[in-house]
Amino acid sequence: MLKQMIKIIRLLGLRRAAAMKKHHEEGLKYIRGYAATTCWWILDVNGVIDRLEQAGSISIKELIKNKGWRPDILDAVLEYLDGIGLISLDGDVFSLTDSGRVLAAEPRGLFELTYAYEPCFANLEALLTGEKVFGRDIRRRITWVGVGSGRLCEQLPYPIMRRMVLDHGRRGVLDLGCGDMALPIGLCRMNDNIRCHGIDFDPDMIAFNHQQLAKQDFNGRLSCSQADMFTLENLPDNLPDFDCITACDTFHEYLQESERIVALLKTLQRRWPNAMFVIGEFCLQNPVWLRRHPTASLEHHLFHQLSRQQIGSAQQWRDIFRQADLKIAEENVFDMIGHGYFALKSA
Ligand SMILES: C[S@@+](CC[C@H](N)C(=O)[O-])C[C@H]1O[C@@H](n2cnc3c(N)ncnc32)[C@H](O)[C@@H]1O
Structure with missing residues (x-):
């Protein structure tokens, strides 16, 4: 190995050889990010990460038999993930390494949300040329929007929103754009009377x-139904009189026609006059701060822009609430993560 290195240095010169290595490593961060994410998704979205967390290790032969997967392709994926240190292969079994366990913890929702919007990336050129349009030709994977967003919101947004609901003694909650219902599930778990x-x-x-x-x-305290929040038709008959309406990351999908959100909030107040609103929404971050701290908000903005969704500023949300005759009873806006939580009552 040393002899070969000396040969390369003689051929290229030390400075050029060192620079080349450094530049390749710089590019590899991105190439590896793409390859690793794609391979990791295969394990996550097919329940393999869950099984690894429960059982500790999995037999490759069993996995192939259960899933009907091609051994050569699975071998390639596992060999790669072992090579970059996310799993550990040992004969027929594999398990998560410490680094793999880290990815399966807090960042997991980010992987799942990226998987939800992957069709935008796979079709980026068609979106760019206008050959395809999001919504008409390309759809996000909605279940993974729900699961990824639900998992991420469990880290800060839901604890804050649930506290707002419970501190105000609310007992009947209608969750708009509920995704995978993670917000109401947590409420039912925390309080037997909700x-x-x-x-x-x-x-x-x-x-x-x-x-x-x-x-x-x-015990029947949690339910869901398919409905458009703008019409709320076909709600089941056996629902309580809602004294709280929640929505986490649902309204921004309509920000380009914000008058619809205002009208919706007014309609909901007429229908449930005693209801308090607990809203969680993305709030635009200062671009100068974001450039200095390039957090996952950058990827998040990219998904949103590619899928024709807007991010509003905290002030934009306050204006919408004021126009809807709602007054802010409590507000928590976190500029660092670009998310805000508002408890609102009729003015
Ligand atoms: C970004 S996800 C948020 C899901 C969930 N609230 C959460 O906290 O993870 C937005 C959800 O709103 C739903 N949604 C969008 N427009 C809606 C509408 N007009 N009526 C009902 N649901 C809607 C979408 O299907 C999607 O599940």
């Missing part, structure tokens, strides 16, 4: 939730 209903207009999301509810519905 009853929650989630609505989402995406049939795949609702089908996913019904599967979850079949396993755990907190």
Whole structure:
């Protein structure tokens, strides 16, 4: 090895050889990020990460048999993930390394959210040329929007929003754009007297939730149905009189027509006059700060812009609430993460 290195240095010169190595390593960060993410997704979205966390290790032969996967392709993926230190291969079994366990913890939701928006990246050139349009030709993977967002929001947004709901003694919660229902699930877990209903207009999301509810519905205190929040048609009959309406990261999808959000908030107040609103939303971060601290918000903005969603500033949200005759009872805006939480009551 040493002889070969000396030969290369003689051929290229030390300075050029060292610079080349450094530059390759710089590029490799991005190439590896792409390859590693793609391979990691295969394990995550097929339940392999969950099984590894539960069982500690998995037999490759068994996995191939259960999933009907091609051994040569799975071998290539596992060999690569072992090479970059995310899993450890030992004969027929593999397990997560410490680095793999880290990825399966807090950042997991980020991987899942990126997987949800992957069709935008796979079709980036078609989006750029206008050959394809998001919504018409390209859709995000909605279940993974729900699961990824639900997992990430469990880290800060939901604890804050749940505290707002419970501190104000609310007992009947309607969650708009409920995704995988992680927010109401946590509320039902925290308080035995609370009853929650989630609505989402995406049939795949609702089908996913019904599967979850079949396993755990907190003795009938948690339910969901497919509905558009702008019409709220076909709500089941057996719902309580809601005294709280929650929405986490749902309204920004309509920011380009903010008058619709204002009208919706007014309609909801007329229908449930005693309801308090607990809203969690993205709040635009200062671009100068973001350039100095290039956090995951950059990727998040990219997904949103590619899928024609807008991020509003905290002030934009305050203006919308004021126009909807709501006054802010409590506000927590975190500029560092670009997220804000508002408890609102009719003015
Ligand atoms: C970004 S996800 C947020 C999901 C969930 N609230 C969370 O905290 O993770 C937005 C959700 O709102 C739903 N949604 C968007 N527009 C809606 C509408 N008009 N009526 C009902 N649900 C809607 C989407 O299907 C999606 O599941």
